[in-house]
Amino acid sequence: MTLLTTLISYWQILIKWVYDLWDDPNYSHGLLVPFISLYIAWDRRSKWDQRRVAPWAPGLFLVAMGALLYIVGGIAGELFTQRFSFLLTLWGCLLTSLGPNALRPFFFPLVYLIFSVPLPYILYDSIGFPLKLIASSSATWFLHLIGVPIYREGNLLYLPNMVLEVVDACSGIRSLMSILALSVVVAWYMHKDIWRRILTCLMAIPVVLFTNSLRIVITGILAVKLPKYAFGFFHSFEGELLFLVGVALLLGLSFIIKRKGGALTEDKKVDEIKGALIPAPHGSLGLLAQFIAPLVILSGFWVTNVANRVEPVSLKMPLAAFPKKIGQFVEVDEEEMPPRVLEVLGVDSYILRAYKDPNGYVLWLYIGYFEDQKEGAMIHSPKHCYPGSGWSPIRSDVVTLDVDALGTGEKQRIKINEYLLQKGESRKMVYYWYQSRGRVIANEYVDRFYMILDSILRRRSDGALVRISGAVDPEGRQKVVLL
Known part of the structure; x- marks a missing residue:
């Protein structure tokens, strides 16, 4: 019942979410994230234990947080907040209905869903702009080194016959989101100890900076020598090719990290999240939590609809x-x-x-x-x-x-x-x-x-x-x- 209430309350957000992922080249990888999560969960299905299922009242805290973010995001018009509230509500509903002990094997695929949520504009821009400057300054340095006349102002590159603007596609943030999402899966399957997993994920940053700086260098050379190949299909094809180069570099670095670490001891392995079972209340308290959860979700939906009935206010004078x-x-x-x-x-x-x-x-x-x-x-x-x-x-x-x-x-x-x-x-x-x-x-x-x-x-x-x-x-x- 709680999951059904969640889907009904969020159906408009979910439809726009899918549409935006399809339409936004910066986050098109987000469409694959739910399927990757489902595959990982299916791969770990043998670890499911029906005997551990027990309603867990503290899961209501996540449901309430999700409802609160739903209200804030709905009023502020912030899609990131609304979408993240869906994940919180989903996690809270599953915890309330099944309990943490039953969900323990599926912790990773559930958390991995975060990579399907596009960053808010303010955060996206605060990450993307420094990446633009790093990529453009690195490319400018190398083009100077090989004798290409170039002058840089911010993310604008002035060449003898044209001006190039380093946009998001060339800044690295677009491929960073995709490479980072891929690196987490690679780290999960290739490594069993936590430090190698973290190191593999961190490798996504230098890989992306290298490939995108290289893309700007190639575009700069083509703009001077063969201008007709610097834009359009060839520029897009060059970006796709260098993305594959970045994937190959990430996999290569992950193999090196795996070989350099030596053999793993049993106590270092983290394939399973071990530890004592979390006490989970049975009986009336658990049933009450499952009854309250849908009411909390519907309350958030109602408050948002009431608050969104704002009236446009025209200026008294133009x-x-x-x-x-x-x-x-x-x-x-x-x-x-x-x-x-x-x-x-x-x-x-x-x-x-x-x-x-x-x-x-x-x-x-x-x-x-x-x-x-x-x-x-x-x-x-x-x-x-x-x-x-x-x-x-x-x-x-x-x-x-x-x-x-x-x-x-x-x-x-x-x-x-x-x-x-x-x-x-x-x-x-x-x-x-x-x-x-x-x-x-x-x-x-x-x-x-x-x-x-x-x-x-x-x-x-x-x-x-x-x-x-x-x-x-x-x-x-x-x-x-x-x-």
């Missing part, structure tokens, strides 16, 4: 009516974003203007407003945008300003982000904050927390990102206050 003169600053330019960028941002309305003071100092003002925030249309932090266009972060701080926000002469103290970046010889100072439902917030996680809270209590999730940027100036912060 952003286009924003003043063209603010103090000493006068508007001198206004830009429109390309449709592709707007689709990614998901904003309902925005302005992007340049203001100049009497001394000629220019500040760019961006305001992006969301009538309601939901999956696919949520505020993006500037920290995820600037580095991808070649700007390297130098410093990030939270500063406190006293501003007359309402124009009444009464100053309010607010905290905003100060972000210093550099591209070549140019330096840029960026100030930004989240302005949502009467609050000015610097931290994106705090803003997300209040969005969840207000969705439940106030049925609102509207919000805006305000960003002011300009060249580094000794009085830059004071000029931002004036603007």
Whole structure:
């Protein structure tokens, strides 16, 4: 009953999960993960002992955690949280119904399901961007070494006849997810002691960095010598071929690790998770736990549906009516974003203007407003945008300003982000904050927390990102206050 309730409650999430894995080349390996888990469980079926089955009330803790994450993820529009909540709920239901002693042989295939869950955007980008820089800098060094003229800015590579951008496919994160998932299975079957298994999994990182740096080098050489072979089918085929090279390297390193370790002693083997049986309550307590679990799951489903009934909040005045003169600053330019960028941002309305003071100092003002925030249309932090266009972060701080926000002469103290970046010889100072439902917030996680809270209590999730940027100036912060 608990498993059926879980599947019914999560069926929409599961369908979108499968669709996203099919559509996203970064996580297409995730479609194979459940089948790999099923195979491993089938391979270990001889270790199943019906006599160890006993309902386990503490499993309700995982069910409750899963329900809580379901609520948070559903309101915040965070797919990772919702999907991970499914795994927690699944594990909790199995523990509640069967008990830990019966499930012990299947611990690994159940945990392995984690590799089918795509990482959240914030974490994915924080891993992917450094990998882009490592791969691009390594490739730039080698291309310089062999005499290819090249210049690098962030993840942009400038060649004599074109500019190459190191995207996720070439950064290593795409193949890292797949190679890491494979390395865990290889480690499980090839090695019996824990240190060899860990070492085999860690080998995935240098293997991926090597193969993806090599891919960029080959693309750079082709771009200079044979430009027509640097893109399209040949570039994709080159990526698939180098992925197979990475798999071969991983297997080779695993064989070396196995041979170098010498013979295993019986006490080092960890093929079985040994230890005393965990006491599991029988009778009324176990039956009660199995009855409560579906109620907990359905409660999470109900709370999420109630909280998600937020009403879009339109602006009382359009952003286009924003003043063209603010103090000493006068508007001198206004830009429109390309449709592709707007689709990614998901904003309902925005302005992007340049203001100049009497001394000629220019500040760019961006305001992006969301009538309601939901999956696919949520505020993006500037920290995820600037580095991808070649700007390297130098410093990030939270500063406190006293501003007359309402124009009444009464100053309010607010905290905003100060972000210093550099591209070549140019330096840029960026100030930004989240302005949502009467609050000015610097931290994106705090803003997300209040969005969840207000969705439940106030049925609102509207919000805006305000960003002011300009060249580094000794009085830059004071000029931002004036603007």
